[in-house]
Amino acid sequence: DPDRIAAILCEGMTEMGLKPGGRVLLKPNAVIAHPEIFPHAFTRKEFLDGALAATRACAQEDADIAVGERSGITIPTRWAFRNAGYPSVIKKHGAKTIYFDEQRNVPVRIDAPGRLRDQLFVPEAVASSDFLINLPKFKAHPWCRLTLSLKNFIGIQDDRHRLVDHNLFLEQKIADLQSVVQPKFIAVDAITAGQKMMLTPTPFNMGVILMGNNSCAVDTVGCHIVNVQPGDLTHLKYASQRGFGPMDIDQIDIDGDITVSELQERNRDFEFCLVRIDDYFGPETNLRCTVGKFPEKHSPDYCWGGCPGALQESMHNFRGFNPDVDRHLGKIHYVVGQVEGPLDLEPDERVIFTGDCTCWEGKIDGQAVKIDSCYRSADQVDEARTRPYDMISKIGRAITHAALNSRSRWIRIKGCPVSVAEHVHYFSSLGRIDNPLFDSKLLMPVAIEYAKMHFGRLYNHWIPGSGV
Numbered sequence: 139d140p141d142r143i144a145a146i147l148c149e150g151m152t153e154m155g156l157k158p159g160g161r162v163l164l165k166p167n168a169v170i171a172h173p174e175i176f177p178h179a180f181t182r183k184e185f186l187d188g189a190l191a192a193t194r195a196c197a198q199e200d201a202d203i204a205v206g207e208r209s210g211i212t213i214p215t216r217w218a219f220r221n222a223g224y225p226s227v228i229k230k231h232g233a234k235t236i237y238f239d240e241q242r243n244v245p246v247r248i249d250a251p252g253r254l255r256d257q258l259f260v261p262e263a264v265a266s267s268d269f270l271i272n273l274p275k276f277k278a279h280p281w282c283r284l285t286l287s288l289k290n291f292i293g294i295q296d297d298r299h300r301l302v303d304h305n306l307f308l309e310q311k312i313a314d315l316q317s318v319v320q321p322k323f324i325a326v327d328a329i330t331a332g333q334k335m336m337l338t339p340t341p342f343n344m345g346v347i348l349m350g351n352n353s354c355a356v357d358t359v360g361c362h363i364v365n366v367q368p369g370d371l372t373h374l375k376y377a378s379q380r381g382f383g384p385m386d387i388d389q390i391d392i393d394g395d396i397t398v399s400e401l402q403e404r405n406r407d408f409e410f411c412l413v414r415i416d417d418y419f420g421p422e423t424n425l426r427c428t429v430g431k432f433p434e435k436h437s438p439d440y441c442w443g444g445c446p447g448a449l450q451e452s453m454h455n456f457r458g459f460n461p462d463v464d465r466h467l468g469k470i471h472y473v474v475g476q477v478e479g480p481l482d483l484e485p486d487e488r489v490i491f492t493g494d495c496t497c498w499e500g501k502i503d504g505q506a507v508k509i510d511s512c513y514r515s516a517d518q519v520d521e522a523r524t525r526p527y528d529m530i531s532k533i534g535r536a537i538t539h540a541a542l543n544s545r546s547r548w549i550r551i552k553g554c555p556v557s558v559a560e561h562v563h564y565f566s567s568l569g570r571i572d573n574p575l576f577d578s579k580l581l582m583p584v585a586i587e588y589a590k591m592h593f594g595r596l597y598n599h600w601i602p603g604s605g606v
């Protein structure tokens with residue numbers, strides 16, 4: 139009920155003494171959206187409707203209100219917004235729409251202690267906002283345990299910079315992003331929360347709106363209501379240590395019509411999926427995983443923010459279109475990290491060596507194979523010199539690479555990380571299963587919005603006096 143949501147959010151803003159003014163930017167979570175395939179991955183349109191109504195009701199006269207987001211890597215944000223039902227809601231409230239993947243990006247200096255980088259690149263609309271309203275979706279996350287206010291900031295970066303440090307340093311990256319801009323109001327859509335995955339979560343009827351004026355405080359309470367210790371959210375711990383807010387629930391003023399303890403009891407069955415891929419894919423599937431060591435001292439045993447999690451999400455995407463895909467998939471042995479010793483391959487099993495840090499030396503079918511690491515740590519990666527991530531070029535590279543190696547027992551895929559989309563393209567080609575992107579429900583609608591995205595990007599970047 140958008141009207142009821144609006145009343146609740148307006149009451150929250152009023153109680154916290156907040157009056158949005160100047161350049162007001164509402165940032166939902168629209169990482170991916172589709173009413174049938176990805177129905178629980180995004181902030182619902184009714185929630186955005188209520189948030190816009192509350193913002194109008196509480197705002198100062200000079201408020202210039204906009205809604206902005208960048209959906210998942212290379213997928214046009216216009217497509218996600220259309221599937222989420224956002225355009226009609228935004229028009230209803232007379233707000234602007236800002237697609238971050240079409241905007242110019244600007245560097246923002248960071249001086250917080252413990253920072254990973256000295257600067258980050260973000261859309262100009264984010265850097266110049268006066269009043270940011272964060273509207274995350276309450277979801278479990280297979281890499282970070284929970285995605286709430288802090289994690290939702292991944293969506294303020296464009297494709298070129300989003301995957302920088304989205305690996306062993308993902309938790310540090312999330313903390314760094316808090317230095318760009320602090321939200322003055324946070325409202326988490328936890329009415330129907332998402333369990334396990336971030337792109338294909340299973341629904342959980344939580345019936346909650348979680349509001350606050352500090353991301354660390356909101357995320358701390360969010361942890362408690364699903365019986366998670368806040369210290370188990372590494373990015374929350376880093377952000378709190380850098381002075382962005384409390385991580386002790388006793389330091390947070392909590393009000394509402396339900397208590398934390400009541401929610402803890404109600405949410406005892408809320409499910410997570412923080413499981414290593416070598417344990418996650420069992421003998422009932424045609425996918426085996428060998429996980430080795432990783433190159434950074436703070437996380438030598440597993441890369442939670444990189445290729446392994448992308449593999450999990452990609453397989454769940456396949457399952458969304460074909461629940462039996464694990465059995466239809468050709469036999470694949472997935473190798474990631476520094477691995478030693480023989481792989482003990484089955485006769486019809488193909489090997490995928492994934493990620494820049496992966497290295498292995500041995501024999502496959504009697505022939506010597508050596509996979510060398512080309513991993514670069516964060517201090518070796520220049521965030522100002524990143525390669526573009528374009529949907530068409532990504533599809534073309536992956537399919538061509540797979541075709542050129544179609545007769546080989548093994549293939550090496552470079553990237554840090556190799557994204558969810560790249561996993562989908564390689565597994566569809568090498569495992570001989572249908573590619574979801576070429577499904578009739580997605581192909582033409584995505585292609586149309588992709589063309590619009592490029593026209594919008596051209597307009598904002600090259601037409602004199604236009605855009606930012």
